[in-house]
Amino acid sequence: MITMIRIYDGSMSLNETQERCELDQAGGQQLKEIKSAILDLKSVNQQVKVNYAGYEEKFQGLLTQLSFDPVSPSKPGGWTKLFDCSMYVEGQLTPISVFAK
Amino acid sequence: MLESRPGLGTDMETKNSSSRAVFTHAAAAILLVCVCLVDTPSVRAQNKPPILSDSDISAFSKAEIQRLKALADDVTKPESAKLARNKLIAIGVEQVDAAFNDYRKKSRKRHDLLQFLFDFLEIGASSAINIINGSERAREVIAEGLSLFQGSRAAFNRDFRFLERQILFDKMVAKRSQKLKAIYDKVNLEVDSYPWEQARSELREYFYAGTIDEAVSSLSVDTGAEASASLTALEKAKKDAGVKGKVTDDQKRIDKEIDPRFKALMDSQNLARIKTDYALIQKDPILEPIVRGLPDNQGLGLTPEGKKRLEDSLTAISKGTAAFIDYNRVFLYLRLAVMDMLGDGDPKPAAAFINVLK
Numbered sequence: 001m002i003t004m005i006r007i008y009d010g011s012m013s014l015n016e017t018q019e020r021c022e023l024d025q026a027g028g029q030q031l032k033e034i035k036s037a038i039l040d041l042k043s044v045n046q047q048v049k050v051n052y053a054g055y056e057e058k059f060q061g062l063l064t065q066l067s068f069d070p071v072s073p074s075k076p077g078g079w080t081k082l083f084d085c086s087m088y089v090e091g092q093l094t095p096i097s098v099f100a101k
Numbered sequence: 102m103l104e105s106r107p108g109l110g111t112d113m114e115t116k117n118s119s120s121r122a123v124f125t126h127a128a129a130a131i132l133l134v135c136v137c138l139v140d141t142p143s144v145r146a147q148n149k150p151p152i153l154s155d156s157d158i159s160a161f162s163k164a165e166i167q168r169l170k171a172l173a174d175d176v177t178k179p180e181s182a183k184l185a186r187n188k189l190i191a192i193g194v195e196q197v198d199a200a201f202n203d204y205r206k207k208s209r210k211r212h213d214l215l216q217f218l219f220d221f222l223e224i225g226a227s228s229a230i231n232i233i234n235g236s237e238r239a240r241e242v243i244a245e246g247l248s249l250f251q252g253s254r255a256a257f258n259r260d261f262r263f264l265e266r267q268i269l270f271d272k273m274v275a276k277r278s279q280k281l282k283a284i285y286d287k288v289n290l291e292v293d294s295y296p297w298e299q300a301r302s303e304l305r306e307y308f309y310a311g312t313i314d315e316a317v318s319s320l321s322v323d324t325g326a327e328a329s330a331s332l333t334a335l336e337k338a339k340k341d342a343g344v345k346g347k348v349t350d351d352q353k354r355i356d357k358e359i360d361p362r363f364k365a366l367m368d369s370q371n372l373a374r375i376k377t378d379y380a381l382i383q384k385d386p387i388l389e390p391i392v393r394g395l396p397d398n399q400g401l402g403l404t405p406e407g408k409k410r411l412e413d414s415l416t417a418i419s420k421g422t423a424a425f426i427d428y429n430r431v432f433l434y435l436r437l438a439v440m441d442m443l444g445d446g447d448p449k450p451a452a453a454f455i456n457v458l459k
Contacts, residue, residue: 009345012347016347017350019348019353023356024437027367027433027437028367041343048344059430
């Protein structure tokens with residue numbers, strides 16, 4: 001069950017988003033899903049592209065390293081596929097596979 | 102051959118002379134319209150009232166200005182020096198205003214006349230293409246000439262900022278008003294605090310505020326400042342909404358310090374040890390309020406399930422019934438909270454957390 005949802009700036013690069021997810025899950029939260037969205041910032045009358053990242057508590061056996069790649073069914077080298085998603089990468093909606101080990 | 106067809110040359114000459122006549126009549130009519138336009142009130146400037154005639158007033162009398170300067174320099178008579186200085190300021194303002202208004206009037210006339218001439222030439226060339234009864238080559242030449250003229254007009258407008266004239270003048274008026282207010286705010290100061298030399302320097306700035314260069318420079322600065330302010334407002338709005346950006350170098354560095362210590366503690370599954378560390382957190386003036394506020398920390402992004410689990414763990418800890426996993430949970434979210442605060446520019450909570458973990 002998702003216990004934490006973090007909002008990430010959709011203008012970040014793929015690598016920057018991956019680093020952010022690795023930092024936020026460190027210590028006991030496994031990245032579970034990423035969903036793209038448009039956030040309405042009423043105070044400045046602007047809309048920004050964001051990614052909502054859902055995490056689930058996992059105190060044992062956390063897969064700490066993440067790899068965000070173009071969509072593929074698997075990745076060699078001991079990587080476990082977590083999920084596929086469509087997320088904002090530098091402002092563009094991009095299909096991504098998320099692996100972890 | 103033309104010679105074997107006697108009527109052809111005569112027809113051509115007749116058609117050309119008709120076209121010329123049309124052109125001549127059209128030019129005369131347009132010239133008449135121009136003369137009428139020039140005489141309309143909206144084109145002519147207003148007449149100056151006699152009291153403001155340049156030749157009569159002291160603002161343009163060198164002898165009077167010299168006399169006032171001598172009085173303004175006489176510090177033995179502060180009251181008359183102050184009065185003389187203020188009169189000189191008023192004279193300076195009047196001279197600068199006269200120069201500015203004269204420049205603005207001439208600029209407006211020149212601008213309007215040039216725009217009319219450009220429009221007239223464009224319309225004339227466009228019409229000539231249709232009116233002319235000559236060869237295809239003649240039409241092509243006129244069409245090319247028209248394209249050349251239109252391109253040159255666009256370059257002229259851009260390079261000489263012709264179309265931005267009104268914006269620049271508005272900027273000049275605004276800057277002049279600012280400078281003048283700054284001068285008038287000081288007219289009650291004594292001459293030892295605000296001598297004539299300083300006032301003259303500020304009058305010079307007042308004059309420059311009414312120049313094109315100053316207006317262009319000011320426009321660039323203002324536009325840049327507005328863009329910067331907009332970006333700052335956007336970043337603040339994102340931060341207030343909990344939008345996280347890329348991991349900072351400080352966060353990477355501190356995480357490298359925290360991670361092995363945190364991992365060692367959690368891997369130990371040592372309840373006594375983690376209780377001791379938690380007791381240190383409770384005594385720390387920086388960390389204790391952060392822990393207390395964790396369930397309501399919007400920036401963490403806790404879901405209702407996540408918040409409930411955290412609250413239950415904190416309750417169990419306070420009652421002394423907590424298991425290792427409860428302490429693990431609190432430490433996990435405390436770590437995230439101090440890293441968020443580090444990202445916002447506050448390194449103290451992270452430093453305090455590292456101290457506890459040592």
